[in-house]
Amino acid sequence: MINLKSLPPADNPAEALAAVVALRVMADKLEHSAVNAALEQGWSWSQIAEALGVSKQAAHKRLANLQPKTDS
């Protein structure tokens, strides 16, 4: 589990909020590259959605614009 003690002190909200933004950006990037890799390996959208813990519709809506890299 995430250790809440490692969170930044609440008395510095500017730093804490900047960290939230950075974490979101990092999570989005990780999600995009992981979904790309999964599509390249032939995963279905159902499998990707299950692994992400979201519905197939939600995964498709948010990530369907990703295109797996081709070797051509």
Next chain:
Amino acid sequence: MFKTIRQRFRDMGTIKALCFEAEKLANADSQKEPGAEHFVLSALALPDGTARKAFLRIHADPDSFRAAIAQQYEDALQNVGIALSRDAEISGEATPIPTSKGPYKTQPSAQALMQTLTKGIMVKEKKADSTAPLLSAHVVLAATSAQYGVAARAFRAMGVDPAKLAEAATAEILAYRACL
């Protein structure tokens, strides 16, 4: 009158180029919608060159703004105990995403920047001179008004005082206009 209309069309072209490049930069960085930081990067690429000159006027390297964005992400994560290796840096190799086909959308930080630019700065400029062109330095000027967010943090990461940058942007706008 004709000059004013012609300038309006030119400004629309500038805004189109600014938005298009900002979206392209965001997508290349695996982000769906551009934020204020992407608009600053986009402004630095506009042909009038006044945004770049504003940075240079205060002895800051405009080309280091992109690295400063990455730096502020690293700094923010470090504050919560996440150290990124150089290979895994947050704006390192990103998976580019295709440009959205729907209506043009931006992050709230970019919406605020455009609001400041079009409803604040440019309204004032056009009142003083209806033929005043929209310049890349105006975008920088609008970006310096934000106290928080990625762009503001990136300015700080590269040692730039937003107030000084705003002064430099204003000076470049005036210098450009004097040459017209």
